[in-house]
Amino acid sequence: MTDPLTILGIESSCDDTAAAVVRGRTVLSSVVFGQTDLHADFGGVVPEIAARAHAEKIDLAVEQALAGADLTLAEVDAIAVTAGPGLIGGVLSGVMCAKGLAAATDKPLIGVNHLAGHALTPRLTDDLPFPYLMLLVSGGHCQFLIVEGPDSFRRIGGTIDDAPGEAFDKTARLIGLPQPGGPNVERAAQSGDAGRFTLPRPLLDRPGCDMSFSGLKTAMLRARDSIVAEKGGITAQDQADLAAGFQQAVVDILTEKTRRALALYLEDGPANRGFAVAGGVAANGAIRAQLQQLCANTDTIFAAPPLSLCTDNAAMIAYAGGALHGMGQVDDLTLSARPRWPLDQSAPALLGSGKKGAKA
Amino acid sequence: MSDPTILAFDTSGPYCAAALLHRGQMSTRIDDMARGQAEHLMPMLEEVLAAAGIGWRDLDAVGVGIGPGNFTGIRISVSAARGLALGLGIPAVGISGFDVLGLADTCRALAIPAPRGQAYLMQGDGPALLVAETALPADVLTPDALTSEARIEAVAQIAATRRHDPALPRPAPLYIRPANAAPARDTGPILLP
Numbered sequence: 001m002t003d004p005l006t007i008l009g010i011e012s013s014c015d016d017t018a019a020a021v022v023r024g025r026t027v028l029s030s031v032v033f034g035q036t037d038l039h040a041d042f043g044g045v046v047p048e049i050a051a052r053a054h055a056e057k058i059d060l061a062v063e064q065a066l067a068g069a070d071l072t073l074a075e076v077d078a079i080a081v082t083a084g085p086g087l088i089g090g091v092l093s094g095v096m097c098a099k100g101l102a103a104a105t106d107k108p109l110i111g112v113n114h115l116a117g118h119a120l121t122p123r124l125t126d127d128l129p130f131p132y133l134m135l136l137v138s139g140g141h142c143q144f145l146i147v148e149g150p151d152s153f154r155r156i157g158g159t160i161d162d163a164p165g166e167a168f169d170k171t172a173r174l175i176g177l178p179q180p181g182g183p184n185v186e187r188a189a190q191s192g193d194a195g196r197f198t199l200p201r202p203l204l205d206r207p208g209c210d211m212s213f214s215g216l217k218t219a220m221l222r223a224r225d226s227i228v229a230e231k232g233g234i235t236a237q238d239q240a241d242l243a244a245g246f247q248q249a250v251v252d253i254l255t256e257k258t259r260r261a262l263a264l265y266l267e268d269g270p271a272n273r274g275f276a277v278a279g280g281v282a283a284n285g286a287i288r289a290q291l292q293q294l295c296a297n298t299d300t301i302f303a304a305p306p307l308s309l310c311t312d313n314a315a316m317i318a319y320a321g322g323a324l325h326g327m328g329q330v331d332d333l334t335l336s337a338r339p340r341w342p343l344d345q346s347a348p349a350l351l352g353s354g355k356k357g358a359k360a
Numbered sequence: 361m362s363d364p365t366i367l368a369f370d371t372s373g374p375y376c377a378a379a380l381l382h383r384g385q386m387s388t389r390i391d392d393m394a395r396g397q398a399e400h401l402m403p404m405l406e407e408v409l410a411a412a413g414i415g416w417r418d419l420d421a422v423g424v425g426i427g428p429g430n431f432t433g434i435r436i437s438v439s440a441a442r443g444l445a446l447g448l449g450i451p452a453v454g455i456s457g458f459d460v461l462g463l464a465d466t467c468r469a470l471a472i473p474a475p476r477g478q479a480y481l482m483q484g485d486g487p488a489l490l491v492a493e494t495a496l497p498a499d500v501l502t503p504d505a506l507t508s509e510a511r512i513e514a515v516a517q518i519a520a521t522r523r524h525d526p527a528l529p530r531p532a533p534l535y536i537r538p539a540n541a542a543p544a545r546d547t548g549p550i551l552l553p
Contacts, residue, residue: 041543041544042541042543042544043544044544046539046541048431048539048541049539049541051432052435052533052535052539055435055439056530056533058439058442059439059442059443059445059446059530062446063446073446073447088432089432089435092398092432092436092439093435093439094439095398095439096401096435096436096439096440096443097439097440097442097443099402099440099443100402100439100440100442100443100444100445100446100447101444101446101447102443103402103405103443103444103447104417104443104444104446104447104448105447173544173548174549175549176548176549176551224549227549228549231552232552233549233550233552234549234550234551234552235551235552238552239551332403333402333403333406334399334400334402334403337398
């Protein structure tokens with residue numbers, strides 16, 4: 001048995017600049033520099049602002065991750081970097097920094113799909129056996145994947161428009177709650193009446209595992225505006241009721257679609273039934289409780305990585321890079337940064353179809 | 361260390377430019393391209409080093425063009441330079457287009473073309489400004505006064521000098537133009553007591 005490899009991971013595909021060192025399944029260090037304050041005035045991540053921050057932070061994150069692991073670059077076996085999908089300016093900074101490091105140290109360079117990083121995290125945290133069902137649900141993504149191996153993913157459904165995390169943020173803005181929307185909407189929802197407003201559950205009446213959240217956002221805007229038209233503003237109770245109604249709609253959509261996805265996954269008769277959820281939205285207690293219940297009902301192991309490994313981080317990139325390296329997948333200095341890079345190349349595009357191809 | 365080995369590169373325009381200062385000799389390579397610098401740059405630099413019979417670990421410093429210019433292009437080179445500097449344990453020196461022009465002429469105002477009929481202008485000690493091309497002073501010095509080769513050679517020359525600066529900052533892009541971003545439109549509802 002050879003010693004597990006020590007991998008440096010680099011991630012810069014959205015608004016977190018991250019670096020980590022992982023040896024086997026042990027996270028030796030994981031550094032994440034957030035950018036929330038930089039984007040606060042703009043109601044969302046501004047790609048150019050994100051790219052500027054990554055370019056001046058990525059090497060600092062690497063230094064800090066190495067120091068945290070008490071290792072020098074020479075002691076690292078390979079360098080893994082997110083090569084897409086994501087905001088191209090940030091991905092480019094990470095990829096170019098990784099190329100500089102790889103060239104300087106003559107270490108293998110491994111380009112990792114950001115979504116594969118998320119999808120393989122249950123292997124890192126829980127050693128979940130293949131094949132397992134994965135719900136990746138974050139500010140930028142929402143899809144069901146059957147994970148069959150480090151580079152084998154079958155997408156069986158996903159959002160056709162917005163991601164739930166983005167809808168949580170938008171909802172927070174609409175009802176006057178601070179960012180980030182996820183925890184703040186969840187907190188407000190605790191004292192709210194989910195039944196006061198009638199909100200849609202898009203695509204729930206259609207077969208399959210695809211989802212839509214755009215119409216829910218619009219319905220939230222209408223509900224909010226109707227209160228404002230009546231009273232000139234909204235009260236704390238209105239906020240709570242709107243938050244509760246919104247959260248319940250998301251819970252209902254995700255629960256029903258996960259039920260269908262689990263049924264599809266179990267049809268294949270996997271030896272070990274496993275379901276994992278990852279992404280920032282997985283931190284929501286109401287969503288998590290329902291998904292856990294579904295798994296309990298179907299005798300399926302439920303895995304939810306800790307939040308620090310659920311949201312964007314570089315440990316998952318290092319781990320996925322190690323898995324790819326183990327399969328002999330190594331890149332050279334021509335590695336491209338890709339804004340669009342679906343994990344499942346054969347499933348029909350859900351998002352961004354057209355000549356540029358599927359987004360994710 | 362009278363003969364340092366310095367690799368300079370710049371992708372702030374539609375090209376990959378490199379200069380290698382080695383044993384007192386300067387060699388340059390300019391590959392014009394509108395896109396694809398991120399894929400092309402590092403293999404091209406390896407070829408430049410190989411042509412001189414050396415490798416990455418023979419470098420004493422890297423010099424990198426920090427703009428002003430194409431934002432994405434600047435970041436490609438600056439990020440690579442930071443990775444190389446960290447990996448090799450050598451200084452990376454960020455050098456602006458104004459530094460390059462200033463080496464050629466210390467007296468005149470300096471101007472570098474910007475998108476949409478504008479230009480980046482540096483007069484005296486600055487600061488650098490974004491102005492309409494039509495508002496440029498007469499007799500400004502612009503990059504086309506120098507060959508591409510002379511410009512990237514200047515980056516290497518300046519890096520050779522500045523690398524000893526004990527307060528040398530890490531290379532950072534010189535944007536001048538702020539990021540395009542509109543403040544959020546929906547400011548949220550009035551909160552009632």
